[in-house]
Amino acid sequence: MKVFGKKVAMTAAAVSLLLAVPAGASANTQTVDSYPVSSGVTYTHYTHSGTNHINHVSVNLNDPYTKLDVGLPSPIAKREATTTLANRDSRDGNRVVGAVNASFFDMVSGLPMYLISQGNEIINGGVISSSREYYVSKPIAFGVLNDGRAEIDEFNFDIRINHQGTNYMMTGLNRERQAEETIVFTPQHISSTTGSNEFGIEIVVDTGTPITSTYYGQQLTGQVVHVRDYGSKEKVTIPKTGFVISAHGKKPLERLKGIKVGDNVSLNLSIDSKWMDSSFMLASGPMLLKDGKPYITMDTSNWRAKAMTARTAIAISKDKKKVDLVTVDSRSGYSQGMTLTQFANYLASQGYDRAINFDGGGSTTMGIRKHGSNTVVLANRTTDTSQRRVSAIIEAISTAPLSDPAHISVSRGQVGEMLVGASVPLTINYVLDAHYNPLKFDASQLLITSANGKASVLGTTYTATEAGTDRINVQYGGATQSFPITIVEAPAKLTISPVTSAIAPGSTMTFTATATDAQGKPVIYSPEQLTWSVSGDIGAITETGTFRASKVPGKGSINVKLGTKTATLPIDLSDGMPAFTDISSDYAYYTEIRFLKDLGYIKGDLDGKFNPGQTLSREHAAVILSRVFNLDTSRAGAQKFSDVPSTHRYYNEINAIAEANLVGGKGDGSFDPAGQLTRAQMAAILVKAYELKGESEKKFKDVPSSHWAYKQVHILANHKITTGNEKGNFEPNKPVNRAQFSAFLYRAINR
Template sequence: MKKILIYLVAFVLALSPLYSASASASQTTKLTKPVSSGTTLYQYTHQGAYTNQISHLSINLNDPYTKVEVGLPSVYGGLATTTALANSHSSDGHRVVGAVNAAFYDMSTGYPLYLISQNNEIYNGGILAKNASGYVSYPIAFGVTANGLAEIDTYDFAVTTVSKLGRIPLTGLNRQRQQDESILFTPQHHTTATNSNQYGVEYVVQTDEQITSTYFGQQLSGKVVQIRPYGSTQKLDIPKNGFVISANGAQAAKFESLQVGDAMAVEISINEKWQDAEFMLASGPMLVRDGQRHITMDTSSSRAKEVAPRSAIAISKDKKTVHFVTVDGRLSDSKGMNLVQFADYLVSQGYDRAINLDGGGSTTMAYRNHGSNNVVVANRPSNSGGAERRVSAILEAISTAPLSDAKTLKYSRTNVGTLLVDSTSTVTIEYVLDQYYNPLPVSSSNISFKSENGYVAFTNTTIQAVSAGTDRVQILYNGKAVESFPITVTDTPGAMAISGSKDVVKDAATTYTLAAKDQAGNNLVYSPSQVKWSVDGDIGYINQDGKFVATKTGTGKIVAQLGNTSTSMTVTVMDKAIFTDVPASHPYYKEVSYLVEKKYITGYGDGTFRPEQTLTRAHGAVIISRVLKLDTSKIKDPGFKDVKASHTYYKEIAAIQNAGIMDGLNGNFNPEGQLTRAQMAKIIANAFKLEGISSIQFKDVPKSDWAYEYVQALAANDITTGYGGGIFKPNEKISRVHFGLFLYRVLNQ
């Protein structure tokens, strides 16, 4: 039978693949989610020629409550997103639980391009591509046939006129006429007029009754009542009780002898396989046939070679399982596939037949998420921001299952762990599903809780630990237990530890927290208000939020009591740091503070002491002069060439020299020179008239060393013990803090 589609071309089967199926391809399942009793969503990461993210809805037509339908907009040529279309078609007893974008369409008009029908009613007559480089150059459709089975196969659609001229096939139905075409227009055309140009002839045929639908198996009979001749620009309306034959070129010549008053009949037919089908949707190319790659377009064309997002429908060999499949593309973690790669992927999944759908930016998979009757996007469309593209038709997985008793329930809890007596945990019900995954309403009137052993009680959705023991909480929906979980209550915490600073500065505040485990080392749930805080020792006070304020220096304990168990932490309260770089925790904080208090040492203008900085001879002279309280008002010029009377520390250096504590070399004092430990020993021994020989003999300061008697004097008076291994390090530069340490020891013998 001659096809009515305008560009019928020879069937092209691609034999030379762009890429062959990769033996090293692998696939990881990321998600398995039943969305109804017969439909399950799967999501995969597939590693083949590229990494791709794949979404897959498996639809079992054996399930008595599961079917597949075509989803169309309410207005012909209307466009809507996949989710919007699906949700608009969903209702009680007819829930859309999954959807995929489907039909190719003219993006300038919104009109679908290829054949679509429902229960024989023809929604769109369709065309074919001019050549094999187009996606749909061969009449192939997906649908559900009259026996309720899924099908992907060719179709034979024809419109034939019967008149005194004999049987003349037409080339199209309810679409714009092209050159050398003959088109049938019925009242179901999307406009009321043919809107054909003047380069053809149009025959108006009136029937006895109004034509209320256009469908497969239809026969229309009437008489020619008007002929619009070639060249006429008259707008020709399609009568409600009739039809119009519009012909051009060679096709028009076939009707030249037809006259007003002649009888004319039209037969609209589809081959037997598709007659009375629940629906059919033409698309292409076919990708898989009999479990093998079978591509009905030129695989060397740019469209076939493009690596892009893809959509397809596949079916099982027994035609009882339908698969919606999408591959994301043009994304950083999902490049997409060309048609050969896509076909090979579908073959690898074991599908018997598969047909390509509109892809690219239209590629969208949707599913009913648990707890809602609305479908949401499952994949990531490639449009900017992941936005869905509006499309002209979709395919839908439908659940007709009725609402039934609750079967599954998802909940979450605050404070998961062993509960301390008087602590609480709150349960949130996220959703309740029946056996068909239909969401059930959740409210305080249908959710309740029950304790099996009575160790916990309930206030609405809050669990209150009452007494120690092991219990199980049941979650009931309309009085029937749907879910449960174990719960343990204790009155005796196990391990407890206080967290917070062990060193606190006087007049400062710090907060302590308590971490507790049960006897088995598991997380213990309790309220902060259950912790009783106290202070052992007269060092400050603490409130019940664990905030401690230090009021006196000294050592005490922070005590935390939880239930019948307590723990403590030793805390030392110190004076405020005098310098920013000598905090109260500094090992020589006490010594530095003492020398500052006595005004023997000072810091720098930026608030630092710079304890590790080496000490200069000038600064050593200043400090010793302060400690010894030398009179700097009556001094004799020491005659140092590098310490003039204008020098900042001239008086202190002169006083030290006059007292015989420090001297220069070759007429210079070298005020910026850095003191060594040996020089420090001499200065302190001279300044404080220290003498003696210690039992400690330093290996690096033998008796022959000039500093021997000074180092020994310090050791004999317990001012130094040197370093481990019996060494003193006499030539090492002395830091400001170590010089202060030696002074402190001398002054506090």
């Protein structure tokens, strides 16, 4: 095809210019994820140079069940998201397993900007820019030829009319006429009229026979039935049995002025023999690789080429039987994108022979089928928060029929050493056939066995019955998965928490047990396998570890047994000295305050009182946290807050918790050490300090979702560290007092 038009605005390539442009893409890649999505298609996610995330869908056209195709919206101007088009086209025997966005389109009309064909049918006529400033300044296309090989190469799309023995080359087909152009409109144009302005002539030709498609190799001959003269604003309708020649510019008008009503005119459409009868072809650009080396068919000093943005490309092997659909993301803090030169260098480093650029920026999108599902889902992180709707996609398709089970994925409820008597449930994630098609799961066909007989199986749960090593085998038809298990009579270590020896008479405290193997990893057991007991006349303990102390002082121990292992915690049930002079043994938070005092976390005031109702300042909270987390407060360090100079009495402690990232300052760089600590601030501190996760479903009435600590407050509630008051409120902005802080801290430590 000739070079047409002055310039084309590439509105679909939404790119962002950045000041810093890193060096070329030459560093090694690291695999994040990789797996087959069908017998001939593999998905891989890489990181590159530590700055970019790159996705590949690798397609092996040697596989008899694998092919590539183009996905188009209907009508062609109605753009759709890449995954939407892929899922629309996916069906039994034609499963779309991977897809990327294809070439550029006009953001206003929604129409593709360049040549698209399926078989020999011309879907879109397209345009080629005359300037190397734009992506497509040469007629280059990607497609699959009639012999099944992929191709990236130039093409010559020839559109010509013949009038009285003279051939006239046309500049385009079924698209908007631009300056100095001669466009042919057939009934396959998106509109029933040409839409051309009055600054040109339009020649209507009728063949007398309905024209149901426009295709390579087509020859149409008809008679001129109407000529719209220059300056006329008449809307010209494209006849269903003919075509319209629309010309603008001095030279085109001069050539065609002799065509009159009644004359015979023929139209001929042709393409290079290489591309004739191709499965499909899409023009795009620029070319990025040729003969394994960077070969960029546009001005690389142009801003479009230099932009650090998301990119999409198709790359093929030298034998043209292996095709990769490639995207590189551009998302702040995640992936910085590439220039065209960097992109070409990266593709060359991967060993491809040829590559062509597709629409990038906000259009860059990749979809894949995940194991266990036929739904194509988003694989990359698009530049925008949602997928941009596009005018065409390339689809990797599996035509494989469903076959017998070949792959099964099973996950265990828990992994680790098991105590004799412990049970673990299995979850069947999916079953796939040999071509990775998902199969319906029939539980009656599942067989789970113990290789050495040291475990029993009931349904999808296995139970350890004898100490030793074993292997659990899962079989579903020809699909199998197995994993080793280790069964023990007792854990290597068994401990009781909280570790406290002094308990006030008449108080209640809940203890928990922790069982680990020799490496300190949790041992699998059921809670009912724990046996709690009390030695000495000091009280009673429930089967779940809740100890109710006797009101009479005494000494004894709390014991817990798991398998053949027993742990013992000495208990001194004595009035002794009170925790503080103002905290009696029957005080609501006596146990919590005594626990923190015994561990040296709180020390009270100089007069021996604790003053539980007094609000807690931010500086005192910093001091307590520095003790709880055993932070090094011997080093002063540089000043971190504007209002905490080195002369401040708690300078070291405040610096220490800031260094440990337990408590931050305010937006103005201050800490406000004497300020009162609110309940919301306390929630944020504990969630951060103890790395708590998961929000409670029940929400406090006075903590709306707009509150800055909404998440932290409800994480505390999820861990039963707070329950709120009887009205269902948390009172987030109310100052926390010393007793409340002690209770919250105690529960966080012993959760």
